[in-house]
Amino acid sequence: GAVVSQHPSRVICKSGTSVKIECRSLDFQATTMFWYRQFPKQSLMLMATSNEGSKATYEQGVEKDKFLINHASLTLSTLTVTSAHPEDSSFYICSARTSGGMTYEQYFGPGTRLTVT
Amino acid sequence: AQKVTQAQTEISVVEKEDVTLDCVYETRDTTYYLFWYKQPPSGELVFLIRRNSFDEQNEISGRYSWNFQKSTSSFNFTITASQVVDSAVYFCALSEARENTGFQKLVFGTGTRLLVSP
Numbered sequence: 001g002a003v004v005s006q007h008p009s010r011v012i013c014k015s016g017t018s019v020k021i022e023c024r025s026l027d028f029q030a031t032t033m034f035w036y037r038q039f040p041k042q043s044l045m046l047m048a049t050s051n052e053g054s055k056a057t058y059e060q061g062v063e064k065d066k067f068l069i070n071h072a073s074l075t076l077s078t079l080t081v082t083s084a085h086p087e088d089s090s091f092y093i094c095s096a097r098t099s100g101g102m103t104y105e106q107y108f109g110p111g112t113r114l115t116v117t
Numbered sequence: 118a119q120k121v122t123q124a125q126t127e128i129s130v131v132e133k134e135d136v137t138l139d140c141v142y143e144t145r146d147t148t149y150y151l152f153w154y155k156q157p158p159s160g161e162l163v164f165l166i167r168r169n170s171f172d173e174q175n176e177i178s179g180r181y182s183w184n185f186q187k188s189t190s191s192f193n194f195t196i197t198a199s200q201v202v203d204s205a206v207y208f209c210a211l212s213e214a215r216e217n218t219g220f221q222k223l224v225f226g227t228g229t230r231l232l233v234s235p
Contacts, residue, residue, distance in 0.1 A: 034222060034223075041230075042227070042228075043208065043225045043226060043227045043228055044162075044208070044223075044225045045225075046222050046223070046224075049222060091160055093160075093162065095223075106223060108154075108161070108162040108164075110159075110160070110161040111160045111161060111162075113160070
């Protein structure tokens with residue numbers, strides 16, 4: 001099956017610093033990738049939809065200047081949390097959709113647990 | 118707007134009991150997809166099933182079964198003879214399906230935490 005990886009799996013950073021999370025589709029090309037955020041014991045909430053070669057589409061309430069998304073290739077999307085604060089501590093999960101046609105399965109990455117101290 | 122409701126926040130059962138996780142959804146679309154995912158403590162989402170809106174047949178996969186009822190907008194999930202390894206958070210999700218723009222985002226329910234004790 002299709003595999004999506006995320007790096008790092010866990011990161012701790014100090015308040016005010018920026019951290020980058022990578023999402024890679026290992027064995028398929030993904031024209032669309034999605035970034036979700038999950039606070040402890042809560043559901044997954046879509047943050048943004050990332051299309052290769054174009055600007056990401058952010059969900060209402062998500063600050064695009066704080067959560068920078070880049071989808072420079074068909075196998076890589078990055079999420080950069082800028083000037084992170086403790087309230088940004090969360091579990092970030094990406095998913096990828098294969099290119100072409102209508103595919104209704106998202107292949108999820110294993111997630112990145114971000115802790116901001 | 119789309120919405121998924123999982124009214125059961127947490128369910129505790131003893132091993133070998135059967136358990137049903139409820140999922141009720143709202144959508145204005147005639148074409149949509151419903152999903153169930155399992156999230157063990159490790160955090161990684163495990164895909165369990167996808168069902169499109171035109172297929173109301175119930176499905177069984179081993180100890181898992183799903184009951185899709187469009188009349189009540191429900192897509193319930195039953196685990197038969199539960200096991201300790203079934204302990205996890207289970208999410209029901211919904212997505213629209215558009216022919217021109219393809220796959221749409223997933224809207225997740227709030228999840229049901231299942232605790233299976235020995």
